[in-house]
Amino acid sequence: MKRAPSRAWLLYLLFFFSGLAGLGYQSAWLKMFATGFGHEIPATLAVVCAVMGGMGVGAWGLDKRINRSQWPARWYALLEVLIALWALLSTVLIPPD
Numbered sequence: 001m002k003r004a005p006s007r008a009w010l011l012y013l014l015f016f017f018s019g020l021a022g023l024g025y026q027s028a029w030l031k032m033f034a035t036g037f038g039h040e041i042p043a044t045l046a047v048v049c050a051v052m053g054g055m056g057v058g059a060w061g062l063d064k065r066i067n068r069s070q071w072p073a074r075w076y077a078l079l080e081v082l083i084a085l086w087a088l089l090s091t092v093l094i095p096p097d
Contacts (some may be wrong), residue, residue, distance in 0.1 A: 026048075028091075029050075029090065030043055030044060030047050033047060036094070036095075058079070
């Protein structure tokens with residue numbers, strides 16, 4: 001029996017670039033908050049708490065809904081778009097100092 005070609009590499013590539021973008025967001029937010037807080041340690045704490053807290057609340061609130069969904073990839077795409085929009089909006093909301 002012939003198996004269909006696996007597209008797992010495409011998902012791995014997508015996850016890799018998603019994580020890379022997340023690190024970029026964190027670096028940008030760290031620099032933006034460091035000027036506002038006046039020091040990098042409180043800025044790092046704020047950014048790490050916001051990112052980890054957001055992931056925890058998102059997993060807690062959406063886990064069952066996404067697991068029951070017929071289209072988990074659509075959820076993933078929607079959440080990635082929302083993250084990108086929030087990143088763009090944060091450049092306007094966080095004033096440069």
